[in-house]
Amino acid sequence: MSGFRSAASSFSSIHRPQGISSPWDTPVATPHESPATTPGGSPILRDSDGKRLPKADDIKMILSDVDGTLFTDAHELHPTTRDAIRYIRQTRPNVPFIPVTGKQLTSCGDLVKELGIEDMPAACMHGAIIYDKDRKIEQSMSLDPHFVRDVARLMRKHNKSTFLYVEEWNAMVTKEENGSKDWEQVARGFDPAVRDERETDFMQRVLKGKEKISKIFLPMDESVVPDMIDLIEKTFHKVPFKITRALPYIIEIVAEGVDKSAALAFFCAKFNIDPKNVISFGDGENDVGMFGASGYSVAMANGMPKPKAVATYQTGSNNDGGVGQFLNAIFRPDHTEGPDARLNPDHLSMLDERLGAVESPLAAGAYP
Template structure:
């Protein structure tokens, strides 16, 4: 099989634990791009928090794309055009905030380049560290959110958030997309929007078949794209459930798992045999 696109989750997949791309991963991805393979970054991160990584991999030069906010936005990194964008109405964000209060968890969203929340805690600090965005602690979430937002997060201790997820999934099925991006992050986007549906939109635009796509990830918010891609690859550090549904399991994010897949399934096919 000749693969034309590789789609990569960021945290705990492409990135090492310190948030950097290893030299081997970068070398493999640059070689793939030089050979004409599209490298696409797909993350729950806001667009702002993906810019530096997209630039490091020179996606602008190669005319590639990023899928931010768990697929709620597709951005052409060369033109900065958005062929797909999904948002939640302010009223929907307000309703989710009210649910977070009822469930005793914190809520946050993004307005401009700020993380907006009423409650600053260890989990909002983790999001700020991951994204590089500033936290705007506001007296009223509802008053601060008066424009459409791409997604809302509920953040809390993982054990508690499991119970909240089960309850709200049952309540919101068919109305909103509810998914876990990390054990302590529960994300809400427009119904039907995830990395898989966004990837489907992108490949149709580019004339690429799903069988020609490799997708790699480690988390529950990666499931849709792993199942959609021709080759769905789970990281060695992924939970057991993610590994079980994947077509292939690679090494961990700390042991160049991404590079191993690129080398084996893409670059090796480009080396002439004698």
């Protein structure tokens, strides 16, 4: 993580191919534009692969994943991302900025305030619940209660942790014993409102319809994920449901029909915006549908292979403020970031520990 220069140079430095020195370089001009400018005289912005970036006026709505995209690995907003979004909110208040996330709304409170998007709707738990700007539910989908119970039984049999998401909190109903990680703490890192319901009547309340489950969250060692997905699909091959992943070591199950692309369609209809004028950001397999439905899609450098393969563009990692880098390149390409647009030493030290750095880059003076 080096110090930031201008938005354009910071963005284009991700992996610039030989022969392209800046986003303004234009190898081939169309008959209607000069090599350096559009008909209106503004510079043609290109990404590090030479792809032409959309003009600011082409973007009518912005959708973004949260964990691994807006948030760093320490579950905090990167300053570059925060400042870029706040700038757009101030200068283009008619462009909706909407979080579309696997998280619960209660876990996005600080994010909403920091970005100044209190007047915006949200799609949570991969789009299973959609809220309006007043935080009232406009649309929701839940899983069959007997299927939920049977998945929990299967996980208990195979010594895996199970977390069941209701609207505002989630219940731990099985816990892996002697695992490589404390999966309860991992779950709390994404959505802190975890309750241990292993010895309660919670599952009975689910079966009676008193608790509606929007998402099943199954964290485990990444090495066993493929086999566990195969087991779930074979065991419940007659039950309608959908498996998705935001991170390689977490299996998430939602109702059939739940997808971020459906949330995008809902918001496009709500705001009367053509999907071709939507830009979306994400890092997980659960973002692939949203990428396919939006006119412009941007995968994070830290993203999984599938979203990277289908995205229109790629940007820096979540820990480098990749969302902010990309938005700055479009909405304020001449912007130069000051010293506040860096992660503080405590945050960097936390990232070193979380990423398993053998020798701390912070201690070695690698960060400004």
